[in-house]
Amino acid sequence: MNPDDNQLKKQEFSEQLPTLMVQPQSSLYLLSYQEILSQQMMPRNSCIKEFHLLGDLPQLNMKESSQSFNPYTYQQLPVFSHPSIPFMKQEENKNQVYSSYLLGQQIEKEKEKQQLRNRIIEGTQTLCDVEIILISRYFDIKTQVFCPPNTKYTLKQEAGLSNIEWMKDRMSNRYKKALKESFYDLLDQIEKVGNQYKMNSDSLKFDTKGFDGIERSVHKSVKAEKPFVRFIVEIQDLLAMFLFTKF
Numbered sequence: 001m002n003p004d005d006n007q008l009k010k011q012e013f014s015e016q017l018p019t020l021m022v023q024p025q026s027s028l029y030l031l032s033y034q035e036i037l038s039q040q041m042m043p044r045n046s047c048i049k050e051f052h053l054l055g056d057l058p059q060l061n062m063k064e065s066s067q068s069f070n071p072y073t074y075q076q077l078p079v080f081s082h083p084s085i086p087f088m089k090q091e092e093n094k095n096q097v098y099s100s101y102l103l104g105q106q107i108e109k110e111k112e113k114q115q116l117r118n119r120i121i122e123g124t125q126t127l128c129d130v131e132i133i134l135i136s137r138y139f140d141i142k143t144q145v146f147c148p149p150n151t152k153y154t155l156k157q158e159a160g161l162s163n164i165e166w167m168k169d170r171m172s173n174r175y176k177k178a179l180k181e182s183f184y185d186l187l188d189q190i191e192k193v194g195n196q197y198k199m200n201s202d203s204l205k206f207d208t209k210g211f212d213g214i215e216r217s218v219h220k221s222v223k224a225e226k227p228f229v230r231f232i233v234e235i236q237d238l239l240a241m242f243l244f245t246k247f
Contacts, residue, residue, distance in 0.1 A: 112159050119247040123166055126242040127174075130235050137231060141217045147174055163243045164191050175210075182210030186232075190240045197240050203232045 138145050153173040156166070164187050171183050185207040190197060193204065215228060 115247045116157070116159055119163070119166060122245060122247070123163075123170065123242060126167075126238050127170055129238050131174075133231065133234055133238075137218060137222060137226070138214060140219075141214060144214055144217070145175060145179060147176065163245065163247075164188075167239065167242065177210075178213065179210035182207055186236065187239060187243070190236065190243055195244070197244070199237050199240070200233065203229045204236060208232075 134145055135142060151173060156169045161169070167187060168184055171180055174180075175183060186204065189204040189206045211228070211232075215223075
């Protein structure tokens with residue numbers, strides 16, 4: 001037989017062989033019988049025996065040559081034993097920390113705004129309830145109680161205001177001077193009692209001069225229906241509820 005024909009048959013035989021995939025512990029190798037035959041020039045069975053002579057090898061996965069990579073290309077694919085950890089550059093880390101700081105500041109501002117809104121709602125409701133009690137008793141003499149309408153004034157909006165400061169600021173532009181000062185003293189007495197304050201208790205001792213002149217104009221039937229002490233206790237409880245609320 002012509003030596004060239006023999007060489008051609010060996011080459012054709014080698015191209016029909018599947019690819020052997022050998023996967024050691026550290027990496028993945030793709031080997032082909034073509035490489036072994038081209039170097040060793042030995043039959044297929046001899047190649048497999050040669051592999052066994054190398055010792056215990058990992059399991060060989062057979063794959064059709066038509067689906068395999070180029071048999072003349074050597075590839076080493078890394079095998080990771082641990083999941084990869086994303087690498088973060090120092091600049092990216094700084095940006096992330098700064099973004100977290102800005103988010104925290106924004107949340108804190110929103111919290112303060114919500115606290116202010118809550119106090120405005122509760123405080124305004126308290127004032128409305130107090131004035132309903134005042135009007136029900138002093139309706140005929142309301143000009144002696146309230147300041148003239150449409151008066152322009154500026155309210156304090158600082159977040160650091162205490163509840164008693166907030167309430168005094170709102171009262172300062174709504175009631176006549178004598179009544180306003182009586183309310184101020186009542187607020188001070190409620191704050192002094194603090195957590196020991198009991199709802200529906202007796203009226204606290206405070207400066208009632210602002211009420212004394214107004215009470216003289218109240219009809220006797222109104223006083224009989226609701227004595228002054230009971231009238232003050234109703235207002236006192238509403239103010240205490242607001243003062244001791246945390247916003």
